[in-house]
Amino acid sequence: MKLLKLVPDNTNIHFLKWRVPFYVVSLILMAASWALVLTKGLNYGVDFAGGQEVTLTFEQRQQAPIGELRDLVGGLGYGDPVIQRFGEPNQVSIRIRLPESVENTPGGANAVGEQVIAAIGKTYPGVRRDGNDTVSGKVAGEFREKAVYALLAAMLAIALYIWVRFEWQFGVGGLFALAHDVSLTLGMFALFQLEFSLQIIAAILAIIGYSLNDTIVVYDRIRENLKKYRKMPLPELLDLSVNETLARTVMTSLTLLVALIPLLIFGPASLFGLTAAITLGIFVGTYSSIYMAAPILIWLGVNSNSFVPQEGTADKQERLARERGA
Known part of the structure; x- marks a missing residue:
């Protein structure tokens, strides 16, 4: 029996070909989202408004x-x-x-x-x-303050983890992708004035977790290919890495959407905001892993030598001694 494949083997989609237009659109959407938050504001629920x-x-x-x-x-x-x-x-x-x-x-x-x-x-x-x-409004204000701290702490901890696991450029790329996802989620709540409560903070943390998971999978494949294909131009290598992880990304996203979309349409009103936030997060998280986290590595100077161990002073002296002895 032939297995169903949502993504054919050896796909070769040139994602990075459109990296500049997509980056411009994403920056515009992020700016528009924050403009909506600052002008229209968020429709705080009882947790945040008292x-x-x-x-x-x-x-x-x-x-x-x-x-x-x-x-x-x-x-x-x-x-x-x-x-x-x-x-x-x-x-x-x-x-x-x-x-x-x-x-x-x-x-x-x-x-x-x-x-x-x-x-x-x-x-x-x-x-x-x-x-x-x-x-009181004071208690609600403390809830808002702690929620903001929780989001910032999660994003910074994730960026630090990626930095230690890979290189600093990957940490910056992961942090920018998370900022993109959170910004667009907040923009949706400001635009449609959906109730913003502690449930939505939990949803945003779930979005951060999903986006991070997808980004790390892509970054791990990029690191492997940087060691394997030393002479391949970086845009081509990034395209190759994204295409190699595309089947896993599509399957994960569709599996989540199969559960979320019926809940979004037929679920109770009390869960609509939570479900809408996570559903949007699946789309923007997948998009940011491909078009935010990957292309930024080009502009941050990642190259084929990024994961080649650097020769220390002691190693250099030992190598020169061996060469003179030979």
Whole structure:
């Protein structure tokens, strides 16, 4: 039985032929993404914007009905709530975003919390109220700050790893590819004003992991070919390396998309932002590994001698002594 091959053997696509136009387009998209973030801003969720937090215990149930609660509270007109188990399986924390008209009204935030508690108590008798507290903007600001630190730390650690594993040029290329992927993801959320919450931070970290994985596979093949084909021009060698890893890249991306696209179309609204971010990340991560991480090596001066061990002073003296002895 003949195996199905999505990518034929010995493909010879000249990816690097269009490296300059694609780089220009990518830089324009990155600039546009940051312009959208700075002008339109991100639609922060309760985690980052603050709001009202209600904690409840369902005394007559072993587990809290998370899905039903999300539909019930979402129907009150305060947007999609953030609902999580809190302590025991029958305890929940419900965070909702406060309307602007309520934020500056004395007692308005607590009134919204009371409305949520009353609606849940009417549907689920025997619910015990444990708390009705306001999540301050200061706390939300700390969440945003820590999220930014987490992303920067992940990107810098990855760049350092690639630097140690390969050469400094590869570290710079990997970091630039990650910056490209994160920028376009943030641009999408700013453009469509999708809710930006801690879920999306997790999605961006997943995108960074996927993009890094694909980039390292390409870089590893480039390093092997630099040792094998010492006289091959670098653009041709990069094309060869990308083509040799193309089947693996396509199979990995399609496998992920098979799971993500149905979830994107038919999944719950609470997971739409997370799924959309990862789906976009699959495309931009694959693209950046080919058209961002690989071509930049040409401009950073990588050549056929990059992975040839350099002769130290002691080695040179030993070699000269052997030559004189001969």
